Amino acid sequence: MLIRKASVKDAAIIADTESACFLPSEAASRQEFEERLRHYADHFWLLFENSVLVSFVDGMVTDTPDLEDRMYHDASLHNPNGAWQMIFGVATRPEYRRRGYAGTLIRRCIEEAKxxxxxxxVLTCRDFRVPYYAKFGFKDEGVSESTHGGFKWHQMRVTF
Structure with missing residues (x-):
């Protein structure tokens, strides 16, 4: 297992992993990842097994305390000195799930933010994922104003 930060050259494999994990309405495109990587590649945690990207966690940093839909589409909102680490995506290829990869990256993200x-x-998730993120110390703040992908989301937060 290898964990490393991303670079713009990783956009294609990140987008491929994202499309394997999310519905088209939820998944970011390669172009969106290229833009995010230009602004905050150091806030992408990639996990590889045998040279295959199997899992990643990504998100920007901001002073805005709540995750807003506009953040997914405007990477320039990233503030490297911001107060809050947002998590936009936790993705693990289906054939590698239930092996602890995502949890390893979530813990790494939390450690680094601290x-x-x-x-x-801060992250948002669908209601059935609330218990999963609670295992890492995230508290459910209720239904978010987000309509990303046409779904209802719960905002969750770990506060240090």
Missing amino acids: KEGRKGV
């Missing part, structure tokens, strides 16, 4: 002096980490 070391960087952030106030905490």
Whole structure:
């Protein structure tokens, strides 16, 4: 297992993994990932097994305390000195699920946000994922205003 940060050259394999994990209405495109990587590649955690990208976690940093839909589409909103680490995606290829890869990356993201002096980490998820993220210390703040992908989302937060 290898964990590393991303670079723009990883956009294609990240987009491929994303499309294997999410519905088209939820998945970011290669172009969106290229833009995100140009702004905050150091906030992409990639996990490889035998040179295959099997899981990743990504998201920007901002002073805005709540995850807003516009953040998914405007990478320039990233503020490297921001208070909150957002998580936009937790993706593990279906054939590699239930092996702890995503959890390893979530814990890494939380550790790094804490070391960087952030106030905490914020994500949104569908209702059936709330218990999963609670295992990592995220607290459910209720239904988010997000309509990303046409779904209802719960905002969850870990505060340091």
